[in-house]
Amino acid sequence: MKKRILLLAGGQSGEHEVSLMSARSVLAALPVDQFDVTPVVISKEGRWLPPTQTQHALESGVADSGGDLVLHRAASAEGYDAVFPILHGPMGEDGTVQGLLTLAGIPFVGSGVLGSAVSMDKVMTKQVLASAGIAQVAWRLAVRRDWHDRPDSVRQSAQELGFPLFVKPANLGSSVGISKVHGSDELDDALTLAFSLDRRVILEAMTAHKPREVEVGILGNDAPIASPVGELRFEADFYDYETKYTEGRATMHIPAPLPAEVAAQVRELALRAFRALDCAGLARVDFFYVEETGEVLLNEVNTMPGFTTTSMYPKLFEAAGLSYSDLVARLVELALERR
Ligand code: ATP
Ligand code: MG
Ligand code: MG
Ligand code: MG
Known part of the structure; x- marks a missing residue:
């Protein structure tokens, strides 16, 4: 039997458009023989769009308005085997949607309420990670x-x-x-x-010098695995919005050219952070590596990282031998396993 998946995308945060880009990639990649996927786009006002409006939003890349109140439309999530909330930022990646789906009893991809909420808040993340003995900036x-x-x-x-x-x-x-x-x-x-x-x-x-920015993908629930380490390079003063989303401004290097012991340390710290924050399914853990001092500082944990076919997270696992569509299928499996 095909698994019925509800793909939630868009949402109210500043990352609405990014989410729609990720959703388009996931839609194109889910193996049709295994999955029956229904996308629902959430407008910038937080309303859930019916099918034709959803289709329109996916094509245009944005939904400013329209749709129904979440509590009305959420009932339509019933009957799905799992939800893939490919939402970034507040009201999506922060435990709110995860709470709704938990109440509704529907399995979903990614971290639950606790892991999502704590990882979304940079202050809470820093407090939890400090108590786990993980080095960070002041x-x-x-x-x-x-x-x-x-x-x-x-x-x-x-x-x-x-x-x-x-x-x-x-x-x-x-x-x-x-x-x-x-x-x-x-x-x-x-x-x-x-x-x-x-x-x-x-x-x-700020780190003592301009840091090298390295990232690790984590995949799994209570026995998670770490991907190879990737590195982002760019000319800008820091990795700002424009550098992130303007074609050609940043380059990805997988595996990151790092001393073996630094790469091992980064992967170990990423796994430790994933556990400390009670993450599940997936996360991208981002670090600063200060070459001059040898410091490895954890910057942040993204529980729903960018997920287009050219995004860092899927690329990291591709380097580990897991194709984009296999990765998506594995995430659904992990969601069902957590029931
Ligand atoms: P994402 O899109 O990965 O979720 P974000 O909006 O959560 O990113 P951060 O990763 O916290 O933002 O910061 C964005 C960028 O700013 C970093 O990738 C880095 O280039 C720079 N930066 C942030 N904090 C520091 C710091 N303490 N020292 C040096 N550079 C920093
Ligand atoms: Mg970041
Ligand atoms: Mg972040
Ligand atoms: Mg993020």
Whole structure:
């Protein structure tokens, strides 16, 4: 019997369009002899689109509006064997949709409520990983209320970390709302931008030198495996949105040319982080490797990483001998195994 899969894509976050790109790749790759896939696009307003509007959104690459209230449409998820929520960012990758599907009793690809929520929030991630003994950059949390009522206390946190530093919305992705702040004169604008997107903002010390950026894919539930290590190279000051999504701005190197012991350390740390955060199914764990000092610092864990055929995560497993369509099929298996 073919497995009936509901593919959720789009969503309310700044990564709506990225999600639709991933969804198109997954749709094209799921073996038709094994899977019967129904896509449902979620508009930027958070409403679930019926079939014709979904089709239109997949073709145009965006759904600004339309559709039904989630609680109405979610009932249509009943009858599917599994859901593949290929959603990035808040209201998708952060445990909200995972909670809905858990309540509905439908298996789904990827981490559950806990792993999704904790991994989405950069501050919670850092706290959990610190308690697991994993090295990271120094950081401070700031909440919107403090920025309004006591801005000097937030500026003080920045002074303590020193410049340059990074200011990031705690719950976002694709570098949306992230600024590299070179000096105190750039700080307020960066904070204003980040607080326009999130109640919680993280300030992060920059690595001692421009880091090499290496990433590992993790696949599995309670006995996860790590892919080879990949590296991203680019000319930009940091890996910002434009560099991520403009063709030709960044290159992927798999396997990353690293000393064997560094690659082994990165893979081991990625597995440890995956377990510490209670992730499931898949995650892409991103690191900074500071060549000058030999430091390996964990940057973040993405529980629903970019998933087009040319994205890092599928490419990492392809290098390990798992094709894109086999990878997708394996993820569905892992979702069913977790029931
Ligand atoms: P993703 O799209 O992978 O989910 P994101 O939006 O969660 O990304 P980060 O990975 O936290 O954002 O940061 C984006 C980029 O900013 C990094 O890839 C890196 O280039 C740069 N960067 C972020 N934090 C630091 C830091 N502390 N030191 C040096 N560079 C940093
Ligand atoms: Mg991220
Ligand atoms: Mg992300
Ligand atoms: Mg990142």
